[in-house]
Amino acid sequence: MILAFDALLALGLVWCAWRALSVRDLTHAVVQFVVFGLLLALAWARLAAPDIALAEAAIGAGLTGALLLDSLRASNAGAAPSPSGADIAVPTSNLAGAVRLAVWAAAVVVGAALLLAIATLPPPLIDLRAQVAGALGASGVSHAVTAVLLNFRGYDTLLEVVVLLLALLGLLACRGEHDPVATAADAPAEPLARALSRRATPVLTLTAVYVLWAGTTQPGGAFQAAALLAATAVLLHITRIVPAWERLGFARRLGAAAGVLLFLGIAAALLAEGALLRYPPAYAGSLILLIESGLTVSLALILAALFLCQTETQ
Amino acid sequence: MTALLDASSLVLLAIGALFFAAGTIGLLRFPDVYTRLHALAKVDTLGLGCVLLGLALQADNLAQALKLLLIWPLVLAASATVGYAIARRAQQISMRPWRGDDA
Numbered sequence: 001m002i003l004a005f006d007a008l009l010a011l012g013l014v015w016c017a018w019r020a021l022s023v024r025d026l027t028h029a030v031v032q033f034v035v036f037g038l039l040l041a042l043a044w045a046r047l048a049a050p051d052i053a054l055a056e057a058a059i060g061a062g063l064t065g066a067l068l069l070d071s072l073r074a075s076n077a078g079a080a081p082s083p084s085g086a087d088i089a090v091p092t093s094n095l096a097g098a099v100r101l102a103v104w105a106a107a108v109v110v111g112a113a114l115l116l117a118i119a120t121l122p123p124p125l126i127d128l129r130a131q132v133a134g135a136l137g138a139s140g141v142s143h144a145v146t147a148v149l150l151n152f153r154g155y156d157t158l159l160e161v162v163v164l165l166l167a168l169l170g171l172l173a174c175r176g177e178h179d180p181v182a183t184a185a186d187a188p189a190e191p192l193a194r195a196l197s198r199r200a201t202p203v204l205t206l207t208a209v210y211v212l213w214a215g216t217t218q219p220g221g222a223f224q225a226a227a228l229l230a231a232t233a234v235l236l237h238i239t240r241i242v243p244a245w246e247r248l249g250f251a252r253r254l255g256a257a258a259g260v261l262l263f264l265g266i267a268a269a270l271l272a273e274g275a276l277l278r279y280p281p282a283y284a285g286s287l288i289l290l291i292e293s294g295l296t297v298s299l300a301l302i303l304a305a306l307f308l309c310q311t312e313t314q
Numbered sequence: 315m316t317a318l319l320d321a322s323s324l325v326l327l328a329i330g331a332l333f334f335a336a337g338t339i340g341l342l343r344f345p346d347v348y349t350r351l352h353a354l355a356k357v358d359t360l361g362l363g364c365v366l367l368g369l370a371l372q373a374d375n376l377a378q379a380l381k382l383l384l385i386w387p388l389v390l391a392a393s394a395t396v397g398y399a400i401a402r403r404a405q406q407i408s409m410r411p412w413r414g415d416d417a
Contacts, residue, residue, distance in 0.1 A: 190395075190398075190399050190402070192394075192395050192398050192399065193395050193399055196391055196392065196395040199391070200388075200391070200392075203388070
């Protein structure tokens, strides 16, 4: 029974991915992409990885989907409307057919090689799971994923956040070169949606704090909490309660960088421990919560800025 | 007591699944956007409500059960809003409701 469900899920994933790439109407493709993300979150949940499932649903499907839809609207507003979604020139000549055949053949060969590699994978030499479980007591948290992300391999997370900060910097650097795009802001907001997003804001904020707090003992943490906060900002923005951020002021820039600064500061202060981001066990729990709180604020600001900065209303 | 809880949970889950199936068939088979919204509303209200209640009966503790039940009003509010927005937009772009095959 559960095997049938998994098979359906896998088939659904492949089908959604194929549809998202093959449909000619771009709006349809984005919707397929969002459905793909939700199915993928379900697949992660089936693989007993609820942390990744949460992140995939919130960031992969939700925020990315909203960004794609918004970009689509902005690019449609700039260009003349094209008849019946014929935005992509689909090659039809014989040469293109041969290229397509070659790509298909290459994909089949690579896929078969990957399947073979998975089937003949040797057992891992180091049992990481046992090592994590053994060291969990000294990590300051009781949820293994948080222990790995913020303690055992804290530098990975530090660099991940730096990548997101760089993405925001890139966006801010590119933005100045373009004229403000026309947005649909002239259309009146849906009154019911406005009322809902007003009432949903405290609930979403509370949920974000809960998810952050829960991260120490169960699935959750800074990334998921930040995604919830950013989604709140997006919701408030598309219902015209919060205007687009014309420019990222000093306070917002500082907030976006604060998480990394706090993380780096704690890492620098703890260098005397002998390794990067090795916490003294007595303070590990508090330090992790402090870092995660800082990261939540910064990540939320970065993710929200990716959406709210790109649409400039005039 | 446990048997009774399990039985009620099972019945609720079955009813929920039935509403989900009916709503999905409606979504696939109904002729226009307004009737499809009507079919989906049944899924969100009764279908999801029954499934969540059935799952809450199997929860380990009260906090878990209440968290499950909290999902219901949130989805109700969201789906009512989205349904209204879709219907309003459909009306704005003059999508005419289906009036039977002969109309």
